[in-house]
Amino acid sequence: MNQSPPSTSPAGLPDSRTSGHPDPAGAQPAARPQMNIVIVGHVDHGKSTLVGRLLADTGALPEGKLDKVRRECARTGKPFEYAFLLDALEDEQDQGITIDTARCFFKTAARDYIIIDAPGHIEFLKNMISGAARAEAAILMIDAKEGVRENSRRHGYILGMLGIKQVVVCVNKMDLVGYSQQVFDGIEKEYRAFLSGIGAVSPRQFVPIAALSGENLTSRSANMPWYQGASMLALLDTFPKAPDKVAQPLRMPVQAIYKFTSHGDERRIVAGRIETGTAKVGDEVVFSPSNKSASIRSIEGFNTAPRDAIGAGWSTGFTLSQEIYITRGEVMSLREHAPLVGTRFRANLIWLGRKPLVQGRDYKLKLHTAAQPVRIHKLLKVLDASELAGELAKQEVGRHDVADLILETRQPVAFDLTSDIEGTGRFVIVDGYEIAGGGIITGAVPDDQDDLRSEARLRDFSWIHGSVGIEDRAKRFGHLPALVMFVGKRGVSKERYARALERALFDHGKHAYFIDGTNVLMGVDHDLTVDATQAELVRRFGEVAHLLLTSGAILVSTTNAIGLADHSSVQALIGDTPSIAIEVDPTGRSTASCDLRIMGTESDQEVVTKVIALLRQKQVMA
Amino acid sequence: MDHLDQLEQQSVYIFREAFRHFERMCMLWSIGKDSTVLLWLARKAFFGHIPFPLVHIDTSYKLPEMIQYRDRLALEYKLTMIVGQDEATLAAGATYPATAHLAADDPRKVTRKQCCGALKSGALKATLQGTGVRRKLNLATGAYDIDADREPWHGVIVGARSDEEGSRSKERYFSPRDKNNAWDVGDQPPELWNQFKTDFAPGTHVRIHPLLDWTELNIWEYIKRESIPTVSLYYDQGDGKRYRSLGCGPCQTPIESTAKNVDDIIAELRSGKLRNIAERSGRAQDQEGRGGLEDLRRDGYM
Ligand SMILES: Nc1nc2c(ncn2[C@@H]2O[C@H](COP(=O)(O)OP(=O)(O)O)[C@@H](O)[C@H]2O)c(=O)[nH]1
Numbered sequence: 001m002n003q004s005p006p007s008t009s010p011a012g013l014p015d016s017r018t019s020g021h022p023d024p025a026g027a028q029p030a031a032r033p034q035m036n037i038v039i040v041g042h043v044d045h046g047k048s049t050l051v052g053r054l055l056a057d058t059g060a061l062p063e064g065k066l067d068k069v070r071r072e073c074a075r076t077g078k079p080f081e082y083a084f085l086l087d088a089l090e091d092e093q094d095q096g097i098t099i100d101t102a103r104c105f106f107k108t109a110a111r112d113y114i115i116i117d118a119p120g121h122i123e124f125l126k127n128m129i130s131g132a133a134r135a136e137a138a139i140l141m142i143d144a145k146e147g148v149r150e151n152s153r154r155h156g157y158i159l160g161m162l163g164i165k166q167v168v169v170c171v172n173k174m175d176l177v178g179y180s181q182q183v184f185d186g187i188e189k190e191y192r193a194f195l196s197g198i199g200a201v202s203p204r205q206f207v208p209i210a211a212l213s214g215e216n217l218t219s220r221s222a223n224m225p226w227y228q229g230a231s232m233l234a235l236l237d238t239f240p241k242a243p244d245k246v247a248q249p250l251r252m253p254v255q256a257i258y259k260f261t262s263h264g265d266e267r268r269i270v271a272g273r274i275e276t277g278t279a280k281v282g283d284e285v286v287f288s289p290s291n292k293s294a295s296i297r298s299i300e301g302f303n304t305a306p307r308d309a310i311g312a313g314w315s316t317g318f319t320l321s322q323e324i325y326i327t328r329g330e331v332m333s334l335r336e337h338a339p340l341v342g343t344r345f346r347a348n349l350i351w352l353g354r355k356p357l358v359q360g361r362d363y364k365l366k367l368h369t370a371a372q373p374v375r376i377h378k379l380l381k382v383l384d385a386s387e388l389a390g391e392l393a394k395q396e397v398g399r400h401d402v403a404d405l406i407l408e409t410r411q412p413v414a415f416d417l418t419s420d421i422e423g424t425g426r427f428v429i430v431d432g433y434e435i436a437g438g439g440i441i442t443g444a445v446p447d448d449q450d451d452l453r454s455e456a457r458l459r460d461f462s463w464i465h466g467s468v469g470i471e472d473r474a475k476r477f478g479h480l481p482a483l484v485m486f487v488g489k490r491g492v493s494k495e496r497y498a499r500a501l502e503r504a505l506f507d508h509g510k511h512a513y514f515i516d517g518t519n520v521l522m523g524v525d526h527d528l529t530v531d532a533t534q535a536e537l538v539r540r541f542g543e544v545a546h547l548l549l550t551s552g553a554i555l556v557s558t559t560n561a562i563g564l565a566d567h568s569s570v571q572a573l574i575g576d577t578p579s580i581a582i583e584v585d586p587t588g589r590s591t592a593s594c595d596l597r598i599m600g601t602e603s604d605q606e607v608v609t610k611v612i613a614l615l616r617q618k619q620v621m622a
Numbered sequence: 623m624d625h626l627d628q629l630e631q632q633s634v635y636i637f638r639e640a641f642r643h644f645e646r647m648c649m650l651w652s653i654g655k656d657s658t659v660l661l662w663l664a665r666k667a668f669f670g671h672i673p674f675p676l677v678h679i680d681t682s683y684k685l686p687e688m689i690q691y692r693d694r695l696a697l698e699y700k701l702t703m704i705v706g707q708d709e710a711t712l713a714a715g716a717t718y719p720a721t722a723h724l725a726a727d728d729p730r731k732v733t734r735k736q737c738c739g740a741l742k743s744g745a746l747k748a749t750l751q752g753t754g755v756r757r758k759l760n761l762a763t764g765a766y767d768i769d770a771d772r773e774p775w776h777g778v779i780v781g782a783r784s785d786e787e788g789s790r791s792k793e794r795y796f797s798p799r800d801k802n803n804a805w806d807v808g809d810q811p812p813e814l815w816n817q818f819k820t821d822f823a824p825g826t827h828v829r830i831h832p833l834l835d836w837t838e839l840n841i842w843e844y845i846k847r848e849s850i851p852t853v854s855l856y857y858d859q860g861d862g863k864r865y866r867s868l869g870c871g872p873c874q875t876p877i878e879s880t881a882k883n884v885d886d887i888i889a890e891l892r893s894g895k896l897r898n899i900a901e902r903s904g905r906a907q908d909q910e911g912r913g914g915l916e917d918l919r920r921d922g923y924m
Contacts (some may be wrong), residue, residue, distance in 0.1 A: 126812040130794075133814045255638050260671040263700065269669055273635050302670045303662075303848060313623050315634040317669060328642070352812060366817050428817040433826075438814040 033111040033241065038132045040159070041141030042149040046172040049211040050141060051115060052082025054233075057218045060106040061085075082212075110237040125154070125400055126352055129438065132159060137166035137239050139232070144183055144208070145176045148190050156195060157383070157402055161348045163418055163426075163440060166239040168205050168232055174224065175210045181226040184208045207232045245312035249337035250277030251416070251424050253368035254287070254330045258317070269300050269317040270326065272369065275423030278311040279318070279332070287330040288414035289341040290576040291460035294320040323471035325480070327576075329370030331414040331424060335461050339414040339424055341453060344377055346443035349429070350402045353436030357397035357429070362410075363436075367427035370413050374429065377408035377445075397437075406445050412453065412572075417441050449572035452539065456546075456573050473552030477511040479621035481549040481577055484611060485567065486558040488584035492600045497584070498558040500604035501611055510554055510621070517559025520544050538566045542573030549577050554620065564592045578618040580611065626844055630663065633832035635816065636795050637667035637779070640830040641674065643820040644777025648704070648750075651676040653688040654868045655852055656781035656833055659841050661695075662850050663832060664779075675702040677749060677775075681741040682712055683719060683870035691853045696759050703759035705766055706749025711740045719872040734873055741870075750775050750827070776827045783841075784834050797829045798822065839891045846884045858882050 039047045055061050069088050073080040105114045116131040132138065138159050142152050159167055169191065177183040188206045207216055208227050215221035218233045229235070255272040259265075279285065279296060286293045299310050300317040310316050331339050351357050357376065365374035381404040382394040397403045418425030418440035429437040474480050484501065486494040498514055505512035524540050525532070541562055548555050562570070567581045581594045588599060595614055598607060615621055623631075640647060649664065649672075651657045664672050678692060696703040711717060718737035721730055748754025752772035760767050796818035813819070822828060833841075845852060855865045863876040881887045 130812045130814060255635070256642055258669065260668065260673060262673075263671065265669075265671070267669070271638060273631065300669055302666045302668075313628065313631055315631045315638065315667070364821070426815050428812075428814050430821050433819075433821040433823050435812055435814065435817065435819060438812070438817075 034114060035111055035137060036114050036116050036135050037137045038116050038135035039139045040128060040155040042151040045141040045143040046211045047141050048083040048086050052085045053211050053214050053217060054106050057214055058106040108233055108237055129158060132162050135164055136242060138164050140167055140169045141172050142187055144171050144173045147187055153194055158350055161350060161440060168207060168235050170207050170209045170232055172209050172211050174208045179223045205235055245276045246278055248276035248421060250279055250333050251275040251421055252332040254326060254328050255369050256328055267319055269319060271317040273315040274312050276312050276421050278309055281308040284335060285332050286335050286338055286461060287326045287332055288339050289412045290326060290330055291457050292324045292326055294322040294324050297321045323469055339416050340444045341412050341414050342444055342447055343409045343412050344406055344445035344447045345415060345441045346406050346445055347439040347441050348404055349437050349439030351397045351399060351437040353431045357437060364430040365409055365427055366430060367413055367415060368424050372409040372411060372413055374407050374409045377406040380404040415441055449568055452569055452572040456575060477552055479510055481552050482554050482615060482620040483545055483549060483574060483579040484556045485581050486584060487563050487581060490560050492584040492586055494558040494584050497607045498556045501608050502556045504608045505554055511552055513548060513553045513555055515555060515557045517561045537561055538569045542570040546574050549574055564594055578620055580614050626847060629836055629840055633663045634667040636832040637664055639818055640777055640779060646773060646775045647777035648675045648677045648775040649779035651678050653692050655841055658850060658852060659844055660781040660833060662848060672701055675704050677704045679742055679745045680705050680707050681870050683872055685855060685871050687853055687855050688868060700761055704769060705757045706745050706754050708741050708745035777830060779830045781833050782831050783836050795831050795834055798826050799829060842884060842888050
């Protein structure tokens with residue numbers, strides 16, 4: 001099997017095939033509990049042997065198969081290996097003889113186990129991870145004679161990182177070390193020390209086994225009376241199934257908004273898969289990070305009975321009672337249990353890319369259905385690929401390295417900690433065109449706009465809507481609301497451009513409104529002392545802007561008091577309303593990031609044309 | 623949620639991800655039971671609609687029932703139905719059936735595999751890339767008109783299942799092919815937590831496999847549950863024979879079976895004589911030596 005080409009069986013779901021086990025004809029297969037497991041460990045530590053032996057000892061092999069392979073080995077003078085048995089099973093499948101070995105599975109009295117992927121393929125880390133990501137429990141093999149090796153460590157770490165807490169560590173080939181308790185204890189001690197050293201503190205049980213002779217596999221071995229624990233399989237059977245996802249708070253990442261008008265279908269459907277929880281018709285739901293809210297009008301489906309509630313696991317769709325603009329990547333939840341929202345989070349990550357993950361560069365984050373530019377905010381710890389031992393002063397994350405780091409997205413995203421909700425707590429990172437890393441979120445990290453964002457969230461969730469919806473206004477005005485901010489030093493013609501823009505938009509029939517910072521300063525800010533904090537000035541400006549924007553206007557502002565540095569704070573208060581920051585800089589020396597930079601020498605017309613192009617680009621207007 | 627629900631929901635998710643990420647996406651419809659289930663799942667995913675074209679590669683040797691069934695469903699569901707064909711090879715008579723009468727050492731003789739290579743792989747490649755003629759069903763007249771659209775499709779939905787044979791059990795849900803349609807079995811992207819490979823260099827295209835986790839039995843159980851219409855060739859019409867999978871007439875032999883309806887087939891697969899016999903054993907081209915299918919597959923044949 002170790003010679004076979006790298007591959008992964010692509011199953012994402014348990015498979016209920018029972019074709020090898022007779023059923024009464026026509027009867028539904030009994031719903032036996034199932035568990036996906038993965039078998040990992042360093043090459044030659046006995047993974048294939050374990051699988052072969054398990055299949056044989058639990059009666060999962062086709063009749064006569066084992067004998068046939070043994071005879072074939074005897075005939076050709078090769079010592080028998082269980083790996084040959086697995087090869088033979090795969091060959092048969094290639095030749096189309098049996099169909100029930102596409103993925104190995106075996107049964108105990110307690111349940112069915114599906115072994116994800118064949119051991120030989122695990123040698124390739126990408127396959128190991130793809131397989132382990134679907135597993136509910138794992139068996140990690142360590143050769144008693146060879147001891148802890150590179151992949152023993154790496155695989156152990158990855159299991160922890162993928163959130164697989166149910167792991168049996170098998171110290172295999174105990175026959176080769178005279179069934180010595182000392183050797184077993186030594187390996188257990190070393191491996192536990194390694195795990196705690198890298199902060200992987202998941203409960204793990206150790207079993208001394210001899211896979212080849214089937215000792216301590218399905219029953220206790222007489223050769224190791226010092227071992228008081230259960231056999232490997234008995235331990236596996238004690239692992240509980242994952243908690244019911246329906247009981248967790250509602251999370252549905254928005255996958256798409258569909259409106260298939262071509263055949264006269266007027267439904268506007270918010271589609272996605274419910275990761276956790278339940279949604280019911282009439283529920284008041286909120287979408288993060290935009291903070292929009294609506295109530296569920298209907299649950300849609302094709303060729304299904306109408307339903308008024310739907311739970312975790314379903315790829316479904318809803319129509320809403322209010323027409324709200326939401327986009328893919330938002331997370332639908334109930335108001336009381338909304339996900340976290342921010343631009344920074346702490347994560348554990350494994351890197352698979354050919355090129356290292358480096359600081360100061362943008363990558364693409366894919367987290368549930370959201371996709372966002374992301375970069376390293378801070379590298380806390382990098383564990384080296386080969387040793388995973390000490391903390392190395394690495395400035396980048398190399399291939400097969402694992403890291404503890406803080407990531408920063410360009411725009412806020414909705415997420416959860418993996419320990420709370422897996423579906424919205426893990427992500428991949430794309431470098432170029434390739435998925436180059438995967439990780440889990442371990443903590444939320446505040447950014448500078450956190451307080452403002454919380455303020456906006458509370459405000460939006462409690463917002464009292466009038467009888468005219470945002471979509472009604474958009475239809476009437478022919479555009480969505482947007483903020484166009486002219487910033488720059490005093491006396492650089494900001495005001496002139498802002499006026500020209502307001503006029504031009506208005507003359508085109510748009511609902512445009514000019515606001516000078518002074519108007520806010522002299523009124524809303526009247527109570528503030530001269531040395532009021534900049535933060536409070538920005539907050540008030542942002543709230544005023546937000547009010548005007550909810551009336552559907554394209555707001556054109558010009559202000560000396562608020563600069564480019566404050567743009568993200570203002571944005572935090574106006575949510576997902578598009579904004580355009582234009583810096584007027586006659587010196588031509590500014591390098592701060594903005595949507596448009598002008599010198600102040602351009603004609604009004606030129607600037608107006610450019611801004612309108614930007615508004616179109618942001619889909620504010622057609 | 624039962625097992626069929628789980629399979630269905632995962633397939634629907636994959637469909638929606640694919641539709642989201644490919645502006646130019648199509649679905650291969652072989653008319654067989656798998657791709658017809660696929661068609662049904664597309665309607666599940668898009669709430670009754672099928673917002674992309676269906677492509678059928680017609681080798682001209684398909685059984686007539688298949689073509690009738692295709693056109694009936696296409697008109698009923700108002701599908702954007704595209705048919706591609708290797709017209710040059712057919713005109714030249716360079717096919718297995720057309721040369722079957724020739725002596726074994728005749729240089730003009732075409733093997734089954736070569737025939738598949740041209741009429742299926744080649745025609746598929748040309749149709750997807752737009753270098754071959756595409757004919758589109760005119761929903762008003764029921765005729766096939768030459769399609770002006772020759773833009774390549776980059777995302778191709780395919781009804782492959784991993785239990786069909788070894789080479790397919792190595793597949794991923796989203797499987798990139800390079801410019802030559804080649805499939806690099808050894809170096810496939812990781813597929814983590816339903817995050818699929820959805821970013822591509824220009825020129826590559828991707829096969830998407832929503833049915834990967836389904837078994838033959840699951841397919842029939844689902845056909846029954848959803849009452850999906852299927853071609854009559856799958857059922858014994860009284861002569862004790864039926865087709866287990868559908869391909870070209872000359873290379874496809876019916877199996878001995880008296881299964882007359884979906885229930886009979888399910889019983890046969892669960893506990894009857896088909897229990898341990900793989901589905902494709904009735905297809906002659908698969909028997910032309912080991913690894914043949916993987917070769918064809920690398921080459922773009924489904
Ligand atoms: N003595 C002994 N040899 C074993 C045992 N388990 C596996 N082996 C041998 O170790 C070698 C590697 O085993 P294999 O299962 O192929 O390892 P894998 O690479 O992890 O799949 C083979 O020669 C096996 O026969 C065991 O319990 N005792």
